[in-house]
Amino acid sequence: EDWETHRAILAPYPAPFDDIPGVDGPSADWTDDEVYAKILPMLNERMMRCDVPLNLTATGLVTHAYLYTGDDRYKRWVLEYLEAWAERIEANGGLCPDNVGPNGIIGETMDGKWWGGYYGWRWPHGFMTIIQPLTIAAMNAVLLTGDMGYLDIPRGQLDRLMDLGRVEGNALIIPQRYTDDGWTAYRVLRPEYPLQIWYMSQDERDRQRLERFPERLTDWNRVAPGRGKGxxxxxxxxxxxxxxxxxxxxxxxxxxxxxxxxxxxxxMAHDNTDPETWDVHHWQEINPVHTEALLQLTCGGPQIIYHGGLLHVRVRYFDLDARRPGLPPDVGALVDALDAESVSLTLSNASPLHLRRMVVQAGAFGEHTFTTVTDVTGERPVTQDVNNRHLEVTLAPGAVLKLKLDMRRYCNRPTYEQPV
Known part of the structure; x- marks a missing residue:
């Protein structure tokens, strides 16, 4: 990575090492050329020669290759790499190490320490860059195999850290870092990763984990302004x-x-600032494209996990007449309920003149199968067999259709192949 773009950003963070010559404080000023010149060789010698959990985000790239080709060698690579990290976690007593040296030894270039690696427990973000790649990779593995057991890998880290946490001010806080001084940097645990795991598994154990967040009964209903980095x-x-x-x-x-x-x-329209002064995140901070609400409400799934997560949703749409992905013109969709075996969907055609035809797909990549569809629009529900990953729907002008779609999840080979 070209650290030049991040020098000012990393300056406030804890120093990557305790023994940087001439640096006595908890942080290292990356904008100081002399300090920067000392940090780089230490990064290269200690961190850059290691395998680190962050590399698990590469499973997303390889899963994409499988979705395009169906070649089992890509699937095997994803599973073998994730399972290798599961073995490392087990060898480290259940906690994920953040560095594995060239010879496969935990702590090999870090004086035997299982912490302190590149984007690991100590620097710069701590727990987030441990749980995030583990969750991304585990969800990829479930997509490829249907085996929910892979979710035990991130579950184990969540449970260990939550057990180390405590409630303060009606919020669950956990240690976010591990250093030579032990667990530190206690802060609020974001619910994103426990919720992503619950969404995929629909397991009661994962729902019960969410009950450990006292703020769920207060803060979780709030719709905050903005969109966040991801x-x-x-x-x-x-x-x-x-x-x-x-x-x-x-x-x-x-x-x-x-x-x-x-x-x-x-x-954007009034951005008259000098590009020479722009932060590396300038365009990210003013990007007007929002997809979170649309994914949640129309497709019945959470936003993709930032830094490489794939799309995991219950339904996806294709316009039969335009022969393209997406809802047809004038058509709205709302997923208002889901469980392990079904999803409830309302479709509405706002056009008073035009009939609309569409395909509803079970899953982002056709990984699920619709078993039956029940029209619950009227007083008497009508059920039909489907037993297919695709369901054709025709909406008359002005029509509203309420459907309950029963499904088997993760039973098909996921693919980028499209029905139109």
Whole structure:
């Protein structure tokens, strides 16, 4: 990586090492050329020669290759690499090491320490860059195999850290870093990764883990302004909506995200700043494209995990007449309930003149199968067999259709092949 773009960003973070010559404080000033010149060789000697958990995000790239080709060698690579990290975790007493040396030895270039690696427990972010790649890779493995057991890998890290945590001010805080002084940097645990795991598994154990967050009954209903770095800050209120405890969430999130789109468009239109002064995140901070609410409400799934997660949703749409992905013109969709075996979907054609035809696909990559569809629009539900990953739907002008789609999840080979 070209660290030049991140020198000012990394300066406030804890120093990557305790023994940087001439650096006595908890942080190292990366903007100081002399300090920077000392940090780089230490990074190269100690960190860059190791395998680190962050590399598990590469399983997303290889899973993409499998989705395009169906070649089992890509699938095997993903599973073998994730399982190698599971073995390392077991060898380290259940905690994920953040560095494995060239000879496969934990702590080989870090004086025997299992912590202190590149984007690991100590520097710069701590737990986030441990749990994030583990969750991404485990979800990829479930997509490829249907084996929910892979989720035990990130579950184990969550449970260990939550057991080390405590409740302060109506919030669960956990240690975010491990250093020579032990566990430190206690901060609020974001619910994103426990919720991502619950969404995929629909396991009661994962739902019970969510009950360990006292703030779920208060803060989780809130729709915050903005979108966050990864457009992913509203998974908790969406979960509460699915629980039936946040009924006006669809309206509030669409209002909030439309306001943020307008704010960012205005900022772009009036951005007269000097490009030479722009931070590396300049365009990211004013990007007006929001997808979180649309994915949650129309496709029945959470936002992708930032830094390489794939799309995991219950349904995806294709316009039969235009022969393209996406909802047809004038058509709206809302997923208002889901469980391990079904999803509830409302489809609406706002056109008073035009009939709309579409295909509803079971999963982002056709990984699920619809077993039956029940039309619950009228007083008497009507059920039909489907037993297919695709369902054709025709909406008359002005029609509203409410469907309950029973499904078997993760039973098909996932693929980028499209039905239109």
């Amino acid at each position: 457009d992913d800050i509203h998974i908790a209120p969406w979960y509460r909506y699915l629980e039936g405890a946040n009924p006006d969430y669809p309206l509030r999130i669409l209002e909030a995200q439309w306001a943020e789109v307008a704010r960012r468009m205005d900022r």
